Amino acid sequence: MPHPVPCAVPYAVVPYAPGAGPSAWPEELRRIAGPEVLERWGAVDRAPHAPRLVTVPGDGGWAAAALVTARPGTAYAKIVDAVGDVPAAARAVVAYAEERGLAQVVWEGWTVSGEDAAAAGFAPLRPPLPGGTGEPAGPRTGYVRWTAGEGVAEPAYYRQSTHFSCGAVTALLAQVRAGVVRPESLDREAELTLWRDATNFPACEPVGLGVAVRRRWPSSSVEVFLDTEEPVLLDHLDGDEREWRAVLQRASRADADRLGVPVHGRCLSLAELREAVEAPGRCRHVLLLVSLATMQGFDVPHWVLCHGAVPGAVVVEDPWFNTAAGETWVDAHLLPVADASLDAMSLLGGEVRVRGAVLIDGA
Structure with a gap:
């Protein structure tokens, strides 16, 4: 899948306050993010995955922002949601990942449409196989963009149903x-x-x-x-x-x-x-x-x-x-x-x- 040539997008990385409720978010964010998005962001303690906001400046505040996390020791960045000017937020996160030498950006499909993800150069991930205890927790859809080349062929995903299997x-x-x-x-x-x-x-x-x-x-x-x-x-x-x-x-x-x-x-x-x-x-x-x-x-x-x-x-x-x-x-x-x-x-x-x-x- 050819990647659009990213436009130069100025961005800033803002620390995320683990456990902060919607009322604790900066006014710039609450202007562009809906309450259901902020509720999801603050519903769990994301501290182990170094949560951060990648923000794009605009007139009088932020034009866009994305909550970004990743497991330690890995070479990817995950967009939980992008809000405001979604294409600008996606370009900013891709630039952020490329500057850090990360191999991949993935995007949880809570709010982004397949069309918007594709326009930003992301390909849809295969839906996970039904797990032994039902559907895996999380969004029904997800998207991936490799920062160089086509990445690797995608296998099926299945979540183990016990702690030992x-x-x-x-x-x-x-x-x-x-x-x-x-x-x-x-x-x-x-x-x-x-x-x-x-x-x-x-x-x-x-x-x-x-x-x-x-x-x-x-x-x-x-x-x-x-x-x-x-x-x-x-x-x-x-x-x-x-x-x-x-x-x-x-x-x-x-x-x-x-x-x-x-x-x-x-x-x-x-x-x-x-x-x-x-x-x-x-x-x-x-x-x-x-x-x-x-x-x-x-x-x-x-x-x-x-x-x-x-x-x-x-x-x-x-x-x-x-x-x-x-x-x-x-x-x-x-x-x-x-x-x-x-x-x-x-x-x-x-x-x-x-x-x-x-x-x-x-x-």
Whole structure:
């Protein structure tokens, strides 16, 4: 999709006051933003995502403004809403993103029309698949504009229905993108059935996840990368609770050997990850285990699907988003994560840091 050449738009970045109600907003903003927009902006504490207002000056005040947020460690900016002169606000946010070297701007479809988004150079995002507990929270529509080139091909998005089934969902999303699984068959039954096959109770560790993928789809090439032979994801447990899960992990390694799933005892490098997802003519995906400490503020292991790359960032699908911080599916879908951030957040553990990944190659 060709991007309109942006006009030079003067803009200013104004701090956003987390939790501020509509009455606390500057008069310049209340003149151009409706009460329902300001109510939505102040309904949650967006502080974890560095909320800010990108404003465009006008006669006697602001001609336009946009509330902009983003997860830490990522390479995108999200427009929650643009108010006033909407085209000017969109141009200002795009300029803001380009000046900061961000790969992408996304726009939640609360108030913007498809026509106005297209006129600003934004393409519509695919609506998310119905989640296991109903439609994902957030707007029904969303839009994306890559700051350079065409970005990457867009997969389907599905939100995990539990706090522990992220590994199963990323594997299913990879197979949907590869054409092995029909999008309409990705539902809670499929999610929990694959999780049951892969789980180390309740988490999915890398070898068990790789084995479950091979069992479910024998024609798919699967490789596991894990730079330790010790049990993983058990630092929070001790005694018998740790030991019986370690037994299951040893059993998964025996299953991998029996099924011919390679378990490489080394770290998958970021360069290798990028090479895998960028390979021309191949449909390769990396299920990557990361900590949510950077993006969400709590050090919990979590699986994401790496499926593409742009300069300076790897593009992932995150099957979970934090509604308490104002996130919607637009934050978690087609998400560019800065290379250095992804490299750091995918090293997990205590004193000894390890990286776990599952590479799936085609059907």
